[in-house]
Amino acid sequence: MPADEYFEHHREHETDASGHWVPTADDPWGGMPEPRRLEWCRALLDFPPTFPGPTIMTFAAARIRSGGSVHIIDWTAQAMALEAVGFGPAEFMLLRLAIAKRVDELRARDDGRFVIDTMVVGYPSLTLIAADWADWLEFVAAGLTPLRAADLVIDGDRRSWPGGFIRGRDGTDWLTA
Template sequence: MSNKPVDAGNGAADEFDPTDGWGEVPEADRPLWARYMLDYCPQFLGPTIMTLIARGVVFGGTKIPEDWKETAAELHNAGFTPLHYYLLASLLSDKRRREELDEATHGHLFKKWYGNYPDFPDFRLDAEAWKPWLERIDRAESPGRALDHMLHGPFLPPLGAVFSVNGPTQVASD
C-alpha cells in the first residue's frame, strides 16, 4: 500500500503510522469514531472545513482533526467504544435541547463545555469522569437511567411500583 497522503474529499482510508494521534484506538474502530464524531464533534471548525472533513468520513475515511483523534483515544482508554460515544452524545444532546444541562452543575463532566454554534454544538467529554456511566450500562442499567444518575446523583425517584393482589407492593428501582 502507498503511504501517499489521501485527500480529505475522496473517501479513501488514510495510511497512518502508530504516532498519528489515534493512540491505542484500534484501526478497525477509527472509521466509526470519525463518523460518530462528525455527528457529535468535539470541535466544530466552521461549515467549509466540516464539509471537507465530511466528504471523506462518510465514505469510511479517518482523516479528522487532531482534537477529535485525541478525544477518541482518551475515550477508548477509558473503556468507550464508538457506539458508547454515539449513544452518550445522543442522550446528552437530548438533555441539552430540553435545557436539562448547565455548565455550573455538569461542567465537571466535560473537558470542553458546549461551543457557541447553536445548530452545531461541539463539546469534549472528560473520559475519566464518564467511567461510572460505562460501569452502570455494563451492569445492564438503562443508558438513560445511568445518565440521570450521572447528572443528578444516586438518589433518583424510583422507576415505579408493582402492585400485587396477593402480596405487598414492590418498588421497582435501581
C-alpha cells in the same frame, strides 16, 4: 477546565501501560486500526467535540462518508480519552443520545464536570470529560438503561429511577435512588 487545556492534556500522553493506542505527531490516532478510526470518525461527525470550521467540516464529512478517516486533532484527542476509560464509538454514540435532552443543563453547570462547551459560531459542539463518564459504562453493564445510567451519573438519579441497588462488575453495590 478550558477546552484547550483538556485537549492539550490528552495530546501529551506518550505511553499507556494498559495497551491503549498512543498518539504521536505523525499519527494522532496512535496506530489505531483504520476500521476503528472510521467508526470513531462517523460518531464524532454526528457529535463533534469541536467545530473545525465549515470548510474543514465539509471536507471531513465527505471523506468520512466515502470510507476514510480524518485527522482533526481535537476529535482524535476526544476518541483517545474515551478509549482510555473504556468507551468505543458505539458507547459514545449511545451516551451522547442518552444525554441529548440534558445538553443545555450540562453546559450550564458551573462545577466543571461532565462536559466542556466548545460551541463556536452557533455550531453545537461539546466535549465530554471522559473520566466523568466512566461510571456510566459500569452502570449500563450492570443492567441500567443508558438513560437511567446517565441520570445516575449526572444527578444521583433522583428524578426517574425507582429505588434499589445494582451491582458493578467489581462487586460494588450502588444505591440508585
